[in-house]
Amino acid sequence: MTLTDNPPVATERWTHQWKELYEEVINTGLCTGCAACVISCPHDVIGYEHEEGKYKPFHLEEDLGLDNCGHGEKGCTSCTRACPRFRAWEPEADMHLFGRERKDEECMGSTGNF
Ligand code: SF4
Ligand code: SF4
DSSP: OOTTTSOOOOOOOOOOOHHHHIIIIITTTOOOOOOHHHHHOTTOOEEEEOSTTTOEEEESOOTTOTTOOHHHHTTOOHHHHHOTTSSOOHHHHHHHHHSSOOOTTOTTOOOOOO
């Protein structure tokens, strides 16, 4: 067998950054205020409102407006990778760990029965 017999399946490149996080999670009310995005940001450009009832992340740099990020435009994706409310990451994790997506009755985790 040569390396070209079974080429790896091409997967979509993850390019989602603050722009998508802002539009899809923060602006829609899906954000739980967990602060994972704040902690994960390698450029320290996400601030956080600590007031009761807010607990909301916001962008500290205004160059591209508060709904976009210059570092994200250059390829940084840490915040969307860290956010537990951003899109459906569980099926991908299940496929990686168990080789299949979990069933509806496995809401507490995969049973491991295949
Ligand atoms: S795209 Fe990168 S630099 Fe910009 S807010 Fe997200 S983690 Fe921070
Ligand atoms: S990681 Fe997601 S849910 Fe948590 S504070 Fe950031 S945007 Fe909100």
